[in-house]
Amino acid sequence: MTGTSRTSPVWHPFSQHQLESAFKKIVKTDGAYLIDEEGRSVLDAISSWWVITHGHRHPVIMEAIRNALERFDQIIFAEYTHEPAEALARGLIRLAPAGMAHVFYSDSGSTSVEVAIKMALGFFHNSGAPRSRIVVMEHGYHGDTIGTMSAGERGVFNAPYAPLLFGVDTIPFPAPGREQETLDALERFCRGREVAALLIEPLVLGAGGMKMYSPHLLTEFRRIAERYGTLLIADEVMTGWGRTGTLLACEQADLVPDILCLSKGITGGALPLAATLCTAEIFDAHLSDDRSRMFFHSSSYTANPIACAAALANLEVWRQEPVSERIRALGVMHHERLAPFRSDPRFANVRQQGTIAALDLAVSRTGYLSEVGPRLRAFFRQRDLLIRPLGNVIYLMPPYCVTVKDLDRAYGAIGEAADFIETAAS
Numbered sequence: 001m002t003g004t005s006r007t008s009p010v011w012h013p014f015s016q017h018q019l020e021s022a023f024k025k026i027v028k029t030d031g032a033y034l035i036d037e038e039g040r041s042v043l044d045a046i047s048s049w050w051v052i053t054h055g056h057r058h059p060v061i062m063e064a065i066r067n068a069l070e071r072f073d074q075i076i077f078a079e080y081t082h083e084p085a086e087a088l089a090r091g092l093i094r095l096a097p098a099g100m101a102h103v104f105y106s107d108s109g110s111t112s113v114e115v116a117i118k119m120a121l122g123f124f125h126n127s128g129a130p131r132s133r134i135v136v137m138e139h140g141y142h143g144d145t146i147g148t149m150s151a152g153e154r155g156v157f158n159a160p161y162a163p164l165l166f167g168v169d170t171i172p173f174p175a176p177g178r179e180q181e182t183l184d185a186l187e188r189f190c191r192g193r194e195v196a197a198l199l200i201e202p203l204v205l206g207a208g209g210m211k212m213y214s215p216h217l218l219t220e221f222r223r224i225a226e227r228y229g230t231l232l233i234a235d236e237v238m239t240g241w242g243r244t245g246t247l248l249a250c251e252q253a254d255l256v257p258d259i260l261c262l263s264k265g266i267t268g269g270a271l272p273l274a275a276t277l278c279t280a281e282i283f284d285a286h287l288s289d290d291r292s293r294m295f296f297h298s299s300s301y302t303a304n305p306i307a308c309a310a311a312l313a314n315l316e317v318w319r320q321e322p323v324s325e326r327i328r329a330l331g332v333m334h335h336e337r338l339a340p341f342r343s344d345p346r347f348a349n350v351r352q353q354g355t356i357a358a359l360d361l362a363v364s365r366t367g368y369l370s371e372v373g374p375r376l377r378a379f380f381r382q383r384d385l386l387i388r389p390l391g392n393v394i395y396l397m398p399p400y401c402v403t404v405k406d407l408d409r410a411y412g413a414i415g416e417a418a419d420f421i422e423t424a425a426s
């Protein structure tokens, strides 16, 4: 074990080092497992923050990375192009909803959303009728940069930075029975024709607590946005690549966004990469003899060739392997194993969307800082399960190679965890 969390110079994300025990070293990853320095195999039941789709170190993706390394490292993308980026862009356009025509590369989910917001504002600016408002959804999460924090739920995570965050218009989460409220709010905001874009996580709000809503809302969002010339940005950073049961969540409502953000599973989770896809109209609004109308965004590692090669291999895996069947089977497994929890009074709001299963532990203090969160995490860790509840929200989002046996162990531990929390409270 590598000392306590305070003896290493490493500063870990979303971690209170004062309270954290030592961070164990992972020495190897394999399929649905992380192998730690003590040789223990830990089930990665949350796909290492939702990035790993097929399983850790998928052989096709690993081989593509090795091959790319023989030929490439980073290449300045403002000056040159390369075949992995070109082929990947063509591949992404093929699988995205019809109408997506251009691909802008960046390197994380947050930057893909920053790019999307800038594309939307750039579109209106260059069209001569500037708009600057962004509408977002209550409980949304889009990243941790200043721009994406501005678009996300305000709370304990971003309170210190609040003075720097820009104002957005927030529609309520469309909880069952309250959908019309959400739609009315959207219409109210858009009516003034100052709203550049509606930014949403389609079907599932991830970090906001695995909150799920019906696909028909997406159709309504599209209709309202179109009526007022508001662009629709689909942030599929988490929901993309099969998580919700289809390759993209948008497909479940035949939603054609104006801008689509992809990251995480784009490389199967092997390497950092993001892509923001947009319509020809948005791209064309940046075309001009005037250089001041170009799209002013870049980062050093834009379109890293090795990451693009990994993403191309991921597309190959989707083409060659029965990924959809695996996803369907995982969905059925979740459905069956969630059934007993639906009538268990220790749990509430048992829900599922494709490969994502979530349930709330019925406790009095809810929310991200609910004290049951760290206790649950420690409980699961002792059982070699990587499950990081969002406060009292326990969820599973495993890679698609997970087995029935793996899932049974995870669900068994969730049941035991409720006993443990109950016993500790009494």
Ligand SMILES: Cc1ncc(COP(=O)(O)O)c(C=O)c1O
Pocket (backbone or CB within 6 Å): 108, 109, 110, 111, 113, 141, 142, 143, 144, 201, 206, 207, 235, 236, 237, 238, 239, 263, 264
């Ligand atoms: C919907 C959504 N958007 C954006 C992000 C930010 O992605 P990243 O952490 O890669 O910056 C996340 C991360 O979890 C996410 O779930």
